[in-house]
Amino acid sequence: xxxxxxxxxxxxxxxxxxxxxxxxxxxxxxxxxxxxxxxxxxxxxxxxxxxxxxxxxxxxxxxxxxxxxxxxxxxxxxxxxxxxxxxxxxxxxxxxxxxxxxxxxxxxxxxxxxxxxxxxxxxxxxxxxxxxxxxxxxxxxxxxxxxxxxxxxxxxxxxxxxxxxxxxxxxxxxxxxxxxxxxxxxxxxxxxxxxxxxxxxxxxxxxxxxxxxxxxxxxxxxxxx
Numbered sequence: 001x002x003x004x005x006x007x008x009x010x011x012x013x014x015x016x017x018x019x020x021x022x023x024x025x026x027x028x029x030x031x032x033x034x035x036x037x038x039x040x041x042x043x044x045x046x047x048x049x050x051x052x053x054x055x056x057x058x059x060x061x062x063x064x065x066x067x068x069x070x071x072x073x074x075x076x077x078x079x080x081x082x083x084x085x086x087x088x089x090x091x092x093x094x095x096x097x098x099x100x101x102x103x104x105x106x107x108x109x110x111x112x113x114x115x116x117x118x119x120x121x122x123x124x125x126x127x128x129x130x131x132x133x134x135x136x137x138x139x140x141x142x143x144x145x146x147x148x149x150x151x152x153x154x155x156x157x158x159x160x161x162x163x164x165x166x167x168x169x170x171x172x173x174x175x176x177x178x179x180x181x182x183x184x185x186x187x188x189x190x191x192x193x194x195x196x197x198x199x200x201x202x203x204x205x206x207x208x209x210x211x212x213x214x215x216x217x218x219x220x221x222x223x224x225x
Contacts, residue, residue: 006194009181016177017187017198019148023091023173027098028156034099035106036066036141042111053107060104066160069097073169094166102159109151146217153210164199174198 006013041053073093078080087094090190121143138197167176178195182188 003190003194005181005187005190006186009012009177009184013174013175013178013194013198016172016174016195020160020166020173020178020198021202023045023095023166023171024160027095027163029101030095030157030161031099031102031106034103034170035110038103038107039110039114040080042107045189057104057108060101061108065097065101066165066168067096069099069165070107072097076196082188090166090169094163094169094171098163098166100157101162102155105158106152109148109155110144112151113148116147117143143205149210149214149217153207153214156206156210159198160202160206177216 038056041049042057044050044053066107073090076087076093082088117140121139122135125139126132130138163173164175166173167179172180174195175192178191181194182191185191189212
């Protein structure tokens with residue numbers, strides 16, 4: 001084992017780290033924006049809202065992320081002409097696949113948090129004279145988002161780990177960087193262990209930030225004794 005090659009190839013890993021961070025962060029932000037209306041539609045009584053949301057969640061939670069990435073990157077060009085569009089870029093296809101995947105899981109997390117809210121919170125809002133829309137936007141949704149933090153932290157970590165499939169479609173993320181180093185130096189242990197250390201550092205950083213957020217926003221749920 002020769003870890004000196006890590007010092008020689010650290011620019012490759014840093015480029016891969018940056019690609020992983022911005023790709024995952026962008027997917028999570030956009031996915032969260034998509035997930036909120038999907039979660040609301042999933043709980044709606046109107047069938048034209050509820051069933052499409054259910055189908056979206058069912059498909060993207062029921063199929064592997066790798067298959068979704070293949071369908072978007074390789075399959076879309078068989079259906080429509082993607083020349084001279086963003087769809088011909090690997091990074092854009094990966095971003096779309098990640099957004100749709102995390103949006104489905106996040107929507108289900110938010111939906112569960114909404115359904116798990118104590119009825120007293122909603123009844124108190126109505127007693128104060130709030131309209132259903134105002135009660136939902138000011139009481140139900142903010143409270144549900146806070147309560148969803150522990151479950152959502154797991155989704156963020158899963159999305160980070162799942163992003164490793166991006167290297168399959170020529171994107172040089174952390175896993176792709178490890179493949180490049182391995183192909184040059186034929187050192188699979190050192191190459192992929194280094195990538196694993198980067199992933200682990202990102203994972204623990206995410207968990208630490210969510211732990212701080214939970215202490216801040218879920219303080220009122222802790223028992224008094």
